Amino acid sequence: MTVSQDAAGRWFVSLLCEDPGVQPLPTMDAAVGVDAGLDHLLTLSTGEKITNPRHERHDRARLAKAQRELARKAKGEGANRAKSRRKVARVHARITDRRRDTLHKITTRLVRDNQTIVIEDLTVRNLLKNGRLARAISDAAWSEFRTMLEYKARWYGREVIAVDRWFPSSKLCSHCGTLQNTMPLNVRTWTCGSCGVTHDRDVNAARNILAAGLAVSACGAGVRPQRSSPGGQSATKQEPLRREP
Template identity: 40%
Template sequence: MKARYQYRFYPTDQQQQSLAQLFGCVRVVFNDALALCKQSDKLPSNNDLQKLVITQAKKTAERAWLSTVSNIPLQQSVADLGVAYKNFFDSLKGKSKSKKVGTPKFKNKTNQQSARFRIGGFSIKGDEIYLAKIGNIKPIWSRELPTPPTSVTVIKDCANRYFLSFVVEVEPIRVDAKNQSIGIDLGIKVFAFMSNGEKAKSRESGRAEYSVRHISPNYSKLDKRLRRKQKQLARQRSKDSNRRDKIRIQVAKLHNKIKDIRKDFLHKLSTKIVSENQTIVLENLNVSGMVKNRKLSRAISLQGWREFRTLCEAKCQKYSREFVVISRWEPTSQVCSECGYKWGKLDLKVRTVQCINCGTEHDRDENAAKNINKVGMGHCHDYKCTSRQSKTTTVASVIEA
């Protein structure tokens, strides 16, 4: 299986100029190829596009500067456009199981920039990476590469940070699991409630509860600063002013800080869950529908539920685990996890409930996590039968029975 290893590096002034030129050439080639695709009735092949936007364009006076950079990232840019169109057509035909993908869009100068080198355009020389027509770059090696990489992508994010992203082949890890299965119910105040009683609760005012095993980060302070900077950015009238560009970078840095904190927490939590359990069961949440609630949309977006699911699914393949996703229509919060009695829908403000059939008092999230685990493992109660048996009967029917 393939894995991605990412390292940060700090280029020199000369390398920054060379990388800026490389990113500009890659962006222009991609936009020129996309413009040709939109103008033509039939989608051209990658070879035809490369001849038009790279080979023939270099011979013109307007695009002669394309010869100053390596040809490999330019070819990869055209190949990426072909992959984007393929994903779009697969989404239209229903072949893709993920959410719908739109048509490719033109690349912008202020967004994240990237250029990919395949084998032949880069080489590893000790602690340094040689990139064609860029030079030797020394990344910060936080960990060793398990195998030689098949490609490397140079990335510059919106906050002007530089990264090298390697694609390598890794072998699955064989680790014995402590538990057979675990069900996880995702939320806002309690990010994840597990069926074994553990929970990842949000940090409040810097105080942590000793009964809580995992503490999820609190983004409230950073979110307030981000809102204030976004208002300043929206008030800037001139789009090309230095002040607007300065505030834009500040907004990007805050976004990256929130992203890095969330990513660190999700990686640690997903690794611990996957390494300790053989089967991980999650609920297929309708996040796109939930964020339409204006009161909860920002809080839901900050949690990263989809990213957590993606990490769990990827690490299940790495650790040879089973990943199960149950339907969103399963009444996990409407059923008693002990006897299977179905009490119906509950308001969101109701956090604890007592079953009128068996008398067990449940925490709402813990009860849902246990039901998610049961449904995922195929050992769910017969809800209809249990509900029918527990209904109140008349005296006559009892005597007849």
């Protein structure tokens, strides 16, 4: 047993024990592709979109007020400054707890309902270098989502496949396989020039991620779609898609 106190002044008791309730779930055929985003936290290949709760944004005014009060206190070991510091910590703890609760509910549902979950191998550290989107990306907690998904999959006998981060899931038509030349972030729906099918950008990406992940699961490698060469000739480039536990 471990007793600890966090920065917000809350006490916790942690018990180390064996949990007989964590057992592999019955095998099933269901599989799902997951596309992470900011407008919607997650988009599934089934067409379902999970709303981004934006916990940090909702408590941003409360956090700013608490931080201003702390900044006005004289530095030192005074009781007033310690009280203000705990107030800031409580706001941070509220944001963290609500975010973690949301991710636990989502990941548990995905693991229970699917045998295979396919995600993108995102490099969140590099994405956070985007100064305009860093705060929103940090609030989305994509790394924590993946961590939860992977350890729950190990618990319950499920499989998580990470598709190569360079796989062009958004630009690839999931109906006919045609690769678009460009796909700006502001384009949320588009129509394929080859087959005429209109796609929701995020749902289309999730379906392509699922297809690529199932290819990895079946043969251990995947083939990227055709890209146009500078001379106008199409060329197929075969590269392995990353598979992770």
